[in-house]
Amino acid sequence: MRPMFPFYARCLLASKTVASIITGHSLNSTGKHVTVRLLRPMSSTESEVPVSTMKLDTPEFRNLFTPELSQLREVFQQNNYELRLAGGPVRDLLLQKQPDDLDFATNATPVQMVEMFNREGIRMLNKKGEEHGTVTARINNKINYEITTLRIDKVTDGRHAEVEFTKDWKLDAERRDLTINSMFLGLEGTLYDYFHGREDLAQRKVAFVGNAESRICEDYLRILRYFRFYGRIAQEPNAHCQKTLQAIREHSAGLAQISGERIWIELKKILTGNHSASLIETMHDIELFPYIGLPPAASISTFRRVWERSRGLKPNPMTSLVSLIQTEEEFMRMHDRLKLSGEERTNGLFVLAHRKDKEHSNPLKPYKDLILLGNVKNSRQYVMEVLKYRGDHQLLDRLQNWEPPRFPISGKDLLNLGVPKGKRLGYILKSLKDNWIESDYEQSKEDLLKLVPQLQTDPAK
Numbered sequence: 001m002r003p004m005f006p007f008y009a010r011c012l013l014a015s016k017t018v019a020s021i022i023t024g025h026s027l028n029s030t031g032k033h034v035t036v037r038l039l040r041p042m043s044s045t046e047s048e049v050p051v052s053t054m055k056l057d058t059p060e061f062r063n064l065f066t067p068e069l070s071q072l073r074e075v076f077q078q079n080n081y082e083l084r085l086a087g088g089p090v091r092d093l094l095l096q097k098q099p100d101d102l103d104f105a106t107n108a109t110p111v112q113m114v115e116m117f118n119r120e121g122i123r124m125l126n127k128k129g130e131e132h133g134t135v136t137a138r139i140n141n142k143i144n145y146e147i148t149t150l151r152i153d154k155v156t157d158g159r160h161a162e163v164e165f166t167k168d169w170k171l172d173a174e175r176r177d178l179t180i181n182s183m184f185l186g187l188e189g190t191l192y193d194y195f196h197g198r199e200d201l202a203q204r205k206v207a208f209v210g211n212a213e214s215r216i217c218e219d220y221l222r223i224l225r226y227f228r229f230y231g232r233i234a235q236e237p238n239a240h241c242q243k244t245l246q247a248i249r250e251h252s253a254g255l256a257q258i259s260g261e262r263i264w265i266e267l268k269k270i271l272t273g274n275h276s277a278s279l280i281e282t283m284h285d286i287e288l289f290p291y292i293g294l295p296p297a298a299s300i301s302t303f304r305r306v307w308e309r310s311r312g313l314k315p316n317p318m319t320s321l322v323s324l325i326q327t328e329e330e331f332m333r334m335h336d337r338l339k340l341s342g343e344e345r346t347n348g349l350f351v352l353a354h355r356k357d358k359e360h361s362n363p364l365k366p367y368k369d370l371i372l373l374g375n376v377k378n379s380r381q382y383v384m385e386v387l388k389y390r391g392d393h394q395l396l397d398r399l400q401n402w403e404p405p406r407f408p409i410s411g412k413d414l415l416n417l418g419v420p421k422g423k424r425l426g427y428i429l430k431s432l433k434d435n436w437i438e439s440d441y442e443q444s445k446e447d448l449l450k451l452v453p454q455l456q457t458d459p460a461k
Contacts, residue, residue, distance in 0.1 A: 053190055053191055054193075060093050060096060060099075069187075071140070076106065076108070076116075081108040082106060082107045083106050083187060086104060086105040086148070088181065091181060091183065091197075094183075104147040106147050107149075108149065110149055110165075113137075113147060114130065123137070123138045125137075125138055133148050134147070134149075135147050149165045151164060152174075153218060156219065169184060173209070174194070175218070177209065177219070177226075178197075178207065178209065178226070180233060183197045204234050205234070206226060206233050207244070208247075212244050220257065221263070224270065226244070227279050228266050231269075231270055231275050231276065232274065240282065249287060253291060260337045260338040261339050263337075264340065267321070268317040277304040280300065280303055284300050292337070293338050295334075302323050306323040309391025313388040313396065315388035316347055318340070319389050322355075323389070328352065346376055347385060350382040350385070351389050354386045362440075364399065367387065368402065384396060387399065405441045407433055408445035409433070417452055424456070428455045435451065
């Protein structure tokens with residue numbers, strides 16, 4: 001890893017103008033603490049950046065207007081506050097996609113919104129959000145809308161920001177990560193584009209708002225958001241701006257201070273988007289792996305091979321990611337960094353253990369056996385992930401259409417034969433199941449019970 005002091009020092013040069021000086025501490029190349037005075041970038045007031053506007057009237061836009069949204073719009077209009085869609089839903093509407101979520105921005109402060117909604121008898125949720133400028137209004141006891149006051153970042157440390165409310169829409173747009181996420185849309189259909197987001201979207205270009213270094217230093221998670229949105233927007237797998245990649249490389253160490261949970265959320269979206277193999281390769285080449293829990297010496301060629309053969313099978317993100325892992329020890333280091341869920345951990349370790357070739361005259365039988373042995377809960381689901389990893393479409397189809405037979409022996413059957421409770425009963429039950437599986441599930445209950453007397457005298461248990 002590169003020394004941290006030069007990494008912070010580069011952030012000082014990310015902007016030509018400054019608004020405040022922030023004093024912090026870092027480590028120099030010898031490991032000693034040093035005091036760093038960070039010059040915080042000022043919001044740009046360059047008048048030459050035009051405000052691009054247009055009128056949007058598409059089926060997707062019109063479909064937004066439920067009675068609840070119409071009521072929300074009317075409340076803001078009656079109180080002389082502006083309300084606009086912000087960021088993601090604007091981007092989706094311009095791509096002629098129906099947005100899954102609606103984010104709103106307003107020039108009303110949180111206090112003004114609370115007073116307004118109280119007057120109108122509108123219920124509010126999640127009061128903690130008001131501290132950060134977000135008020136959640138529940139309309140008609142049916143739909144929740146999050147509305148955030150326009151703001152600027154006064155102080156940032158790469159993870160968190162101290163915000164100040166503003167009435168200036170351009171200043172709010174300037175603090176956002178990517179140009180395609182910096183647009184607003186009035187509820188009458190007017191698009192407000194301060195940083196050429198619509199043009200970049202039309203060209204399938206992913207670019208930071210203004211200076212890439214400034215945006216990255218404000219929140220290092222934006223490094224991964226860049227790759228995530230590249231996979232959603234770009235048409236070519238490797239059409240990155242080299243200056244952008246250089247800025248990411250120079251500030252990659254900042255990812256070390258981002259929580260594993262937040263990193264894993266972004267990684268999952270990268271792994272399920274377009275161009276995943278090329279994006280992971282680029283992330284490896286610019287040395288992001290040490291800071292996000294992935295092994296620096298991972299085989300990118302193996303990842304690409306797995307990605308190509310599993311395309312169309314929709315493997316879990318963990319199934320794809322484990323192709324970068326060679327050993328269980330490596331996997332557990334990744335698990336510790338990314339804070340995987342129990343199910344994701346089981347998924348990864350299962351695929352890691354069973355991804356190699358299984359030679360058998362009946363190629364499907366080893367996978368059937370894994371399901372019936374039931375060494376892990378939901379074993380069928382994980383066996384299917386193994387076949388997706390291997391890209392075995394034929395075996396996957398056969399397994400999906402296979403109905404597992406029921407093991408005919410229960411513990412009660414053995415108790416009825418006089419087998420005492422305890423380890424001996426467990427041993428006999430497991431031995432009978434192993435015999436049944438070995439017979440290709442053909443042994444009957446009667447055949448299996450005939451083996452019990454011999455197993456009772458078996459000195460192995």
